Amino acid sequence: MAGEARPGVGTAPERRSPWSLNNPRVRAVVYQVALVAAVVLAVWYLAANTAHNLEVRKIASGFGFLEREAGFEIGESPFISYGAADKYKTALTVGLLNTFRVALIGVVLATLIGTVIGLARLSHNWLITKIASGYIEAIRNVPLLVQLFFWYAIISENLPGPRDAVNPLPNLYLSNRGIAFPVFASHPVHAWLGVALLAGIALSWLLARWASARQARTGQPFPVFSAGAALILGLPFVVFLVAGAPTTLNRPELSGFNYTGGGVLTPEFAALLAGLTLYTAAFIAEIVRAGVLAVDRGQFEAGAALGLRPRRAMHLVILPQALRVIVPPLTSQFLNLTKNSSLAVAIGYPDLVSIANTTMNQTGQAIEGIAIIMAVYLTISLSISAIMNWYNKTIALKGAAR
């Protein structure tokens, strides 16, 4: 057989009938039609079964249930007010906001901690390196869920009740009801601080554009980083001073069985945040380390040979190359953290999955509930990927791509 086919690998299709199954193109079409037909049939079969089963069980499909009264309380809803009389729609929104809350804070903290530990692993100091790698190995080889249970057990079982709360810093109370901390009393200047921060960011962006245009024109560098930092931090500070520096604190006070006033992190939120942050930080540390190691040592020396000072060499030569290696896996860690926040359901933090789960149990609308969960996570995943692909393109090697 192989002997027959050999002489005419290139010419054979022309000699044969165009509709023969030996024609690779025809074969490809046949395979694909068969595959698509099989998939469509399978989906149709499952859908038909589902429709029949729903009919037998008298479950109405559709998203009409979202308008009905939820009838369950949610432990924490820091952004919008919610009560048991509200609709399922509102309950799910609360869940979504809670997911975003823990994911956003988690991403920021995990990046900070991960970077520090990743750099620590590269230290010359044997002790620092060992502590960092011990941390990474211990955290990476234990399931996140076990770690979440562990943190939750520490907070809810081993911390004392609110009456004898641990008080490591003034006005900071750790108890089995959560972590109570002071916050600034609300003051009209807070809105202006936000405006000043945005203005600072916008101004430093303009400044960076002007500085790079001037450097291209005249070769004169401008300390954009320090000036930008001064603008972003300084403007809000000036506004703060002008408003008379209002530093009134809302302190947590023990009243009855819990703390009121100030801010509070519930045990669920604190355990979830600690678990997610420390877990993801271990992975980010490895990514940062790999990124720094990926930059050739010669690059630093080349920068020095060009007369760049170490800081500028770091900024202009090393970081851009390291970031190119770091950003793609870092993105997938951010996504992992967001997806892992769904483990909240196991310790009772009311995130999207947990509330959708309650909703499914109450209404029996399993398909809709899971569709909502999947749609939300897919949207988050795909949008973060899209943003990161765009960012990757902007930092990719110039010249190679164009």
Add this chain to the structure above:
Amino acid sequence: MSPARPAFRSSPVRWLRENLFYNVPSAIVTLLLAYVAWSALAPFIEWAFVNAIWQAPDSKGCREAKGIGACWAMITEKHRFILFGTYPFEQHWRPGLCILLLLALYVVSAMRRFWRPALALVWLAGLALIGVLMWGGIFGLAYVENERWGGLMLTLLLATFGIAFAFPLSILLALGRRSDMPAVRILSVGYIELIRGVPLISLLFMASVMLPLFLPEGVSVNKLLRAQIAIVLFAAAYLAEVVRGGLQAVPQGQYEAADAMGLSYWRKTLLIVLPQALRVAIPPLVNTFIGLFKDTSLVVIIGLFDLLTSIKVALGEPAWNGFGVEAYIFASLVYFTFCYAMSQYSQNLERELARGKAHYLREN
């Protein structure tokens, strides 16, 4: 950083000066860090070992020592339950034997000299034997329905079967993603991205509440199998991406050489491409296995009786209520043992394969 010369390596003083006290700031950092580490470690050692309660038939001794010493007695008392779940007590030797069998299979598969097609047969025989031992019903073994399987045994089973079934599926998906046929490619990409975009927990929910709706009336699949299916589908998508990485590492010339020899697609794939691709992909595959092994712990959320669930149930008993920290440290140690072994293995293998390649390049 600078490579130490062998002559100096023997001197501990020199080692200290190079690694801990090479200048004044580093010495300060070292001492400070050593102090902080010790002041955290010393109370822990006291709690976990010196003052710990290792044996207590009821939890009274533990309650008295709470806050001073760890209560490992809970683990000692409940170890059979944690290992085997609700499997009939007098039959515990069966899952025990299965755990040993699985460990033997893992060790054999890890040795490169056994990497040959016959290994697949060994696995088939091993898994069949495990099935017989666990279910029983023949050879005079009492039948045990799989609702009663549990503990560490179930964790190992979920992970092993999950990987064993997901792996072939993932190879098909990876090949599909690199296929020239648009329909095949789109379906593979769609599947992989869909699964990787959602959390495992949503797939487990789907398997536990939606799968019964998908099946014709009267057909029911038990809970364990449903969770296993979800894990397989999930694992396949992640493994597919690793296999794809391996496929991409095979040089284009190899594909062309296979084409030039007139090999059909499947012969080219099976004889030329996959052996090279999988060899490259083994270390990242092992890393993915670690992730999947850890992820099996999520079945606690849908109420399957794995290692973590057994521990939680044991904690739920009034006697042992409140010893969560000890229990979860124990769970962490068990998971750590398996995952750390796998990760060390994967790193060694990576080094060995790299060395082999360098050797090959030098010789040729």
